[in-house]
Amino acid sequence: MAELSQFSIVTYERRPGHWRAAITPIRRSGTFIQGKTISSFVTPDDSVSESDAKFAAEKIIRKTVGGHYRI
Numbered sequence: 001m002a003e004l005s006q007f008s009i010v011t012y013e014r015r016p017g018h019w020r021a022a023i024t025p026i027r028r029s030g031t032f033i034q035g036k037t038i039s040s041f042v043t044p045d046d047s048v049s050e051s052d053a054k055f056a057a058e059k060i061i062r063k064t065v066g067g068h069y070r071i
Helices: 050-063
Strands: 007-015 018-025
Touching (some): 007 050, 018 050
Antiparallel strands (some): 007 018
């Protein structure tokens, strides 16, 4: 399970009442990452509030294993 502190969450309102959150892994500067890297990803569904979108993002982060999202 990944730690919430390893990710940045930015919420945004796509249109009134339709919130999503962008999730970006926080990387230490100078860290070399081999292979494919995801810069950020967005919650797949709209939420009715900003706090719901943040909660959905936190739920996704908790499902990650070793910093990699399980699909």
